[in-house]
Amino acid sequence: MFELIHSSKKSRARVGRITTPHGIIDTPNFVAVGTNGTLKALDSATVDAIGLQLMFCNTYHLMLQPGTAVVKAAGGLHKFMNRTKPLITDSGGFQVFSLAYGGVASELKSSGQKKNDGSVLKITEDGVLFRSYRDGEKILLTPETSIAAQKELGADIIIPFDELPPYHIDPYKLKQSFDRTHRWEKRSLDAHLANPNNQAMYAVIHGGIDPDLRKQSCQILANLAFDGFAIGGSLGKTRQQMIEMLTAMMPYVPQDKPNHLLGIGDLESLDAGIRLGIDTFDSSHPTRCARHGLLFTSRGNVKIEQGSNKNRFEPVDPSCTCSTCKNYTLAYMHHLYKAKEVTGHVLATIHNLHFMVQLMADYRQQILEDRI
Amino acid sequence: MFELIHSSKKSRARVGRITTPHGIIDTPNFVAVGTNGTLKALDSATVDAIGLQLMFCNTYHLMLQPGTAVVKAAGGLHKFMNRTKPLITDSGGFQVFSLAYGGVASELKSSGQKKNDGSVLKITEDGVLFRSYRDGEKILLTPETSIAAQKELGADIIIPFDELPPYHIDPYKLKQSFDRTHRWEKRSLDAHLANPNNQAMYAVIHGGIDPDLRKQSCQILANLAFDGFAIGGSLGKTRQQMIEMLTAMMPYVPQDKPNHLLGIGDLESLDAGIRLGIDTFDSSHPTRCARHGLLFTSRGNVKIEQGSNKNRFEPVDPSCTCSTCKNYTLAYMHHLYKAKEVTGHVLATIHNLHFMVQLMADYRQQILEDRI
Numbered sequence: 001m002f003e004l005i006h007s008s009k010k011s012r013a014r015v016g017r018i019t020t021p022h023g024i025i026d027t028p029n030f031v032a033v034g035t036n037g038t039l040k041a042l043d044s045a046t047v048d049a050i051g052l053q054l055m056f057c058n059t060y061h062l063m064l065q066p067g068t069a070v071v072k073a074a075g076g077l078h079k080f081m082n083r084t085k086p087l088i089t090d091s092g093g094f095q096v097f098s099l100a101y102g103g104v105a106s107e108l109k110s111s112g113q114k115k116n117d118g119s120v121l122k123i124t125e126d127g128v129l130f131r132s133y134r135d136g137e138k139i140l141l142t143p144e145t146s147i148a149a150q151k152e153l154g155a156d157i158i159i160p161f162d163e164l165p166p167y168h169i170d171p172y173k174l175k176q177s178f179d180r181t182h183r184w185e186k187r188s189l190d191a192h193l194a195n196p197n198n199q200a201m202y203a204v205i206h207g208g209i210d211p212d213l214r215k216q217s218c219q220i221l222a223n224l225a226f227d228g229f230a231i232g233g234s235l236g237k238t239r240q241q242m243i244e245m246l247t248a249m250m251p252y253v254p255q256d257k258p259n260h261l262l263g264i265g266d267l268e269s270l271d272a273g274i275r276l277g278i279d280t281f282d283s284s285h286p287t288r289c290a291r292h293g294l295l296f297t298s299r300g301n302v303k304i305e306q307g308s309n310k311n312r313f314e315p316v317d318p319s320c321t322c323s324t325c326k327n328y329t330l331a332y333m334h335h336l337y338k339a340k341e342v343t344g345h346v347l348a349t350i351h352n353l354h355f356m357v358q359l360m361a362d363y364r365q366q367i368l369e370d371r372i
Numbered sequence: 373m374f375e376l377i378h379s380s381k382k383s384r385a386r387v388g389r390i391t392t393p394h395g396i397i398d399t400p401n402f403v404a405v406g407t408n409g410t411l412k413a414l415d416s417a418t419v420d421a422i423g424l425q426l427m428f429c430n431t432y433h434l435m436l437q438p439g440t441a442v443v444k445a446a447g448g449l450h451k452f453m454n455r456t457k458p459l460i461t462d463s464g465g466f467q468v469f470s471l472a473y474g475g476v477a478s479e480l481k482s483s484g485q486k487k488n489d490g491s492v493l494k495i496t497e498d499g500v501l502f503r504s505y506r507d508g509e510k511i512l513l514t515p516e517t518s519i520a521a522q523k524e525l526g527a528d529i530i531i532p533f534d535e536l537p538p539y540h541i542d543p544y545k546l547k548q549s550f551d552r553t554h555r556w557e558k559r560s561l562d563a564h565l566a567n568p569n570n571q572a573m574y575a576v577i578h579g580g581i582d583p584d585l586r587k588q589s590c591q592i593l594a595n596l597a598f599d600g601f602a603i604g605g606s607l608g609k610t611r612q613q614m615i616e617m618l619t620a621m622m623p624y625v626p627q628d629k630p631n632h633l634l635g636i637g638d639l640e641s642l643d644a645g646i647r648l649g650i651d652t653f654d655s656s657h658p659t660r661c662a663r664h665g666l667l668f669t670s671r672g673n674v675k676i677e678q679g680s681n682k683n684r685f686e687p688v689d690p691s692c693t694c695s696t697c698k699n700y701t702l703a704y705m706h707h708l709y710k711a712k713e714v715t716g717h718v719l720a721t722i723h724n725l726h727f728m729v730q731l732m733a734d735y736r737q738q739i740l741e742d743r744i
Contacts, residue, residue: 036707036708036711036713037704037707037711038713038715039715040710040713040714040715041714041715041718042715042718043695043697043699043715043718043719044696044699045446061711065707065710065711066682066703066706066710070682070683070703070707073404073683073685074685074701074704075685075705080701080703080707081704082590082699082700082703082704109540177374249373310438310442311442311445313445313446313447323415323417325600327415327416327417327454328454329446329452330440330455331442331446331452332446332452332453334438335409335437335438335442335452336408336410338437338438339408339409339433339437339438340716341408341410342412342413342717343410343411343412343413343414343415345714346414346415346718347415
């Protein structure tokens with residue numbers, strides 16, 4: 001259930017509240033990625049203490065390890081990973097297709113050659129046959145098998161199976177993919193509605209970098225019984241192109257339901273997205289940065305391994321209230337990274353995620369006050 | 373300050389209490405090793421919650437990274453690493469000499485050839501000149517520089533600089549080393565007493581595998597103003613030899629002060645050592661086992677990666693009260709290790725350390741009841 005609390009008088013930015021069986025998600029909000037059913041290096045009590053309201057887990061990874069049947073036997077993903085707060089899972093499609101095209105970043109940099117590593121064996125109307133990177137097993141992922149897997153996982157919000165066309169695709173093939181992906185989403189929705197399982201399903205808006213197709217996608221999906229709208233597929237090669245595309249399409253995204261921008265979480269994109277009315281964003285960016293020693297602060301990023309931090313006996317961010325900043329100094333964090341101690345990753349991950357939680361709370365406050 | 377609370381009527385086992393400026397250590401007790409000023413993968417709040425009373429940090433590592441001057445500038449090691457409870461540091465000698473002989477385990481397995489990797493450049497009456505493994509810098513470690521470093525770190529308990537002769541050493545060289553190590557310990561004590569800094573210093577009993585030398589060492593050191601007695605050097609090639617040596621020497625270790633067995637922490641040795649009157653034991657064994665997926669339980673060790681754990685939706689040890697066993701299952705832990713998630717190391721380290729804390733509390737209770 002989505003409740004719109006306030007729309008800014010200055011922009012499309014809005015404050016809302018999503019209610020799920022496992023609690024509330026205040027929007028706009030950041031969604032941390034715990035691919036394998038854990039946030040890297042943190043136990044669930046620590047994640048809860050940070051105040052993260054929604055966590056994103058990847059069906060593709062959980063299908064291959066430990067297998068969704070194991071998670072179901074555990075009583076579902078919440079119980080398996082000891083999380084009492086909301087979870088969202090994707091369809092597995094993104095990973096299968098991005099493996100086929102050699103990953104999003106390298107595909108963007110390429111001139112469009114497929115870098116199929118052999119993992120995707122066949123794409124048909126039925127779905128995708130691929131080879132597990134773990135044991136070489138052949139796996140058929142279809143709208144129905146993806147939704148069945150997501151039913152076994154039991155996240156609060158699930159995503160229909162879709163095709164991820166690469167950025168480098170000719171318009172004819174894009175249209176073919178576009179039509180098929182909407183047929184797959186409809187099949188996914190049907191599979192979901194046959195067994196709602198107290199889960200919500202967000203549609204995925206497609207259309208690549210064609211504004212007309214994006215508009216059409218919104219219209220097609222708005223007519224189906226989805227509970228929210230995720231924005232997927234390539235939105236362009238640069239942040240600027242992405243912002244232009246979002247600017248063009250957001251007026252067509254239904255306003256009475258929550259929306260989500262898939263896989264985007266850098267601070268500049270978040271800022272732009274919030275002003276365009278995006279409700280939630282998932283990204284592994286803050287946690288990956290933490291592991292690489294890049295810490296977010298109100299005064300800009302800190303590269304913790306820089307020698308200048310060796311003797312700085314002050315918190316990473318003196319204005320931050322996270323447990324890392326309350327208890328440890330830059331000098332100690334610098335030492336942990338230099339000594340290659342995993343404790344550094346733990347403390348930096350806590351800090352960066354707390355930064356995101358606080359940042360989003362600040363955005364909500366600013367919107368409520370019509371300041372953005 | 374050491375207070376003897378109870379001596380068992382059945383063995384040399386005893387219960388005591390060591391009071392330090394940062395709190396109490398109940399004995400017998402296990403001392404976890406946080407080489408670089410952190411327990412691997414755990415923050416200090418987690419360590420405190422486990423109930424670990426004493427942590428062991430390595431002067432050698434902290435001298436090289438971040439340097440003891442940095443730690444001093446931070447306000448000492450407690451403040452640097454945000455630990456409010458007792459700490460003990462060693463002299464750095466163990467690491468320098470074990471590098472010279474290629475590590476304790478490999479030296480034991482060898483037939484006595486020195487495996488000097490070039491890091492130890494010169495051993496003289498003054499001390500040891502060695503090369504830093506980090507940057508190749510030449511460093512002179514002497515009784516005086518080791519104690520100065522340990523003064524900068526500021527642990528509650530410190531250790532004199534000693535020479536670690538290898539297991540394979542001829543009696544003449546052992547005696548030479550023996551005499552020098554006791555001269556070094558005396559110089560260390562003098563350096564310590566010139567600036568007590570509210571720290572206690574434990575002597576290190578030497579003598580290798582010669583019972584007469586071990587007895588002499590106890591007698592020499594008992595006549596000096598040490599606050600406690602650590603047992604160092606090679607005690608034999610097997611656990612049985614170690615137990616025989618401890619059996620022979622413990623009657624000569626002063627009873628009115630605490631004693632410590634350096635670097636021994638496997639469960640069988642602990643059990644034997646406690647019966648012989650050892651008060652504390654340090655070892656990285658439980659934390660290293662945790663990282664390798666070997667979990668200690670009241671029913672024996674669990675190899676978490678074994679396939680049989682895939683579907684076991686019960687705690688690692690149903691009788692354990694640690695946060696890992698209260699919140700997670702064998703199946704989830706198995707999954708984390710299979711997925712190579714560091715969170716698995718975090719949860720397993722918590723469990724194994726909690727096991728050690730509980731085990732030592734149980735030993736104390738058994739001794740108080742004269743059951744061992």
